[in-house]
Amino acid sequence: MADIRPFCAYRPAEGMEDRIAALPYDVYNREEAARVVAKNPDSFLAIDRAETGFGPEVDTYAEQVYRRAASLLREQICAGKFIKEGKPCYYLYELTMDGRSQTGIVACASIDDYNNNIIKKHENTREDKERDRIRHVDVCNMQTGPIFLAYRSDEMLRDMVQEAKAEPPVYSFVSEDGIGHRVWVIYNAERIEGIRNQFKKQNAIYIADGHHRCASAVKVGQLRRQEHPGYTGEEEFNYFLSVLFPDEELYIMDYNRVVRDLNGYTPEAFLDKISQDFQVEKAEKTPFRPEKKGCFGMYLEGIWYKLSARDHILSEDAVEGLDVSLLQNHLLGPILGIENPKTDKRVDFVGGIRGLKELERRVHEDMKAAFSMYPTSIGELFAVADSGRLMPPKSTWFEPKLRSGLFLHELEDLDLKDRVEFR
Numbered sequence: 001m002a003d004i005r006p007f008c009a010y011r012p013a014e015g016m017e018d019r020i021a022a023l024p025y026d027v028y029n030r031e032e033a034a035r036v037v038a039k040n041p042d043s044f045l046a047i048d049r050a051e052t053g054f055g056p057e058v059d060t061y062a063e064q065v066y067r068r069a070a071s072l073l074r075e076q077i078c079a080g081k082f083i084k085e086g087k088p089c090y091y092l093y094e095l096t097m098d099g100r101s102q103t104g105i106v107a108c109a110s111i112d113d114y115n116n117n118i119i120k121k122h123e124n125t126r127e128d129k130e131r132d133r134i135r136h137v138d139v140c141n142m143q144t145g146p147i148f149l150a151y152r153s154d155e156m157l158r159d160m161v162q163e164a165k166a167e168p169p170v171y172s173f174v175s176e177d178g179i180g181h182r183v184w185v186i187y188n189a190e191r192i193e194g195i196r197n198q199f200k201k202q203n204a205i206y207i208a209d210g211h212h213r214c215a216s217a218v219k220v221g222q223l224r225r226q227e228h229p230g231y232t233g234e235e236e237f238n239y240f241l242s243v244l245f246p247d248e249e250l251y252i253m254d255y256n257r258v259v260r261d262l263n264g265y266t267p268e269a270f271l272d273k274i275s276q277d278f279q280v281e282k283a284e285k286t287p288f289r290p291e292k293k294g295c296f297g298m299y300l301e302g303i304w305y306k307l308s309a310r311d312h313i314l315s316e317d318a319v320e321g322l323d324v325s326l327l328q329n330h331l332l333g334p335i336l337g338i339e340n341p342k343t344d345k346r347v348d349f350v351g352g353i354r355g356l357k358e359l360e361r362r363v364h365e366d367m368k369a370a371f372s373m374y375p376t377s378i379g380e381l382f383a384v385a386d387s388g389r390l391m392p393p394k395s396t397w398f399e400p401k402l403r404s405g406l407f408l409h410e411l412e413d414l415d416l417k418d419r420v421e422f423r
Contacts, residue, residue, distance in 0.1 A: 001118070002203075004105075010142070010409075012406065013083050016042065016082075019040060021406050022045040022405050024048075025145065027401065047076075047144065047405075061132055069136060070139045102250060104245040121211060129212045141411050142408045144404055146243045146402055146404075148245070150246070150247050150382075154202070160194055169182040171406070204382075208250065208381070221237045236409065236410060240409070241407060253353060253398070255373060258369070261368050263335065265335075277313050278330070288356075295309075298371055299371075313326060313330050324373065324391070328341060350362065
């Protein structure tokens with residue numbers, strides 16, 4: 001039984017939404033983030049990546065960076081750039097890319113559901129990557145980047161969402177990357193109760209994207225529980241900001257691989273070696289995009305090949321049967337010697353949003369070969385999470401990306417004047 005509840009969001013004042021909304025903090029390096037903020041000081045990236053307000057001599061994770069984030073957030077709220085909802089609501093967030101739309105329910109999910117595995121994971125997290133967001137959320141007293149969650153499609157939830165979308169949205173804009181964004185607020189008490197009760201019938205909710213942000217949000221909630229030993233469980237710090245999408249609407253793109261060398265093989269010897277586990281043929285259409293599971297593209301020496309996994313390496317296992325596992329376990333690992341793709345500098349990963357021409361560019365510039373992948377399905381993600389296991393690194397690439405700054409979740413109701421000094 002999932003506890004998905006409404007909340008009083010801080011959200012942009014009318015007319016500020018398109019200036020404030022920003023891509024997630026972790027899609028930029030420091031230099032890229034600084035350029036975005038210099039162009040648009042209202043971008044939420046100025047808060048999510050507050051080091052952009054300092055010179056390179058200040059460490060990204062210095063305490064003054066988090067203080068600046070809290071100060072900027074307070075200033076923007078006091079300046080009227082954000083408003084706070086007067087009562088707990090659900091919100092709908094629709095994103096449209098290339099003519100297809102997906103609509104998520106913006107709400108708060110329970111840290112107890114995370115700890116009790118009702119909210120299921122499919123990736124490990126690293127403590128060093130969590131530490132930054134723990135500090136950011138704690139000092140700001142706000143969760144600023146929603147976690148991308150998925151649920152199994154539900155007819156009643158679908159109907160309630162469509163009914164709410166019949167009303168005018170509070171935001172409607174197109175971001176610089178061409179993604180359409182629309183937001184509705186669900187004020188109706190009966191509809192709110194219906195949505196919450198319907199989520200209670202969901203036995204599992206799945207993290208689609210944002211494992212590190214989710215783990216960080218949960219740990220901040222646990223810290224607040226330690227500071228408030230008499231907590232009831234109803235306090236806002238027991239919940240974390242999320243957008244929940246039905247599985248039928250989600251779009252997972254390919255997450256492709258490029259490798260730096262052939263591990264000592266000549267191209268001819270390499271092709272011969274991989275033919276033991278893969279049928280190798282020159283692709284008729286180039287660049288080659290795999291059209292089904294068990295099929296891969298390979299760009300080598302200016303030629304696109306089609307690789308088809310032979311029957312003896314196929315598997316029905318939830319993890320071993322993934323295409324990313326087949327490539328890793330039968331080519332990248334045993335032939336190219338890339339045993340740990342998380343740490344091996346001889347392999348890099350290219351999100352499908354960049355297109356297959358980017359694979360060709362990388363091979364011509366700094367790599368030896370590239371592999372195009374058939375996308376992992378949402379059903380495969382659910383199967384791995386349900387089995388309590390983990391996907392290989394870089395298995396899924398979700399598009400479009402949720403924007404930060406459109407919804408903020410306050411952990412404790414503190415006076416604005418005290419927010420900077422709170423931590």
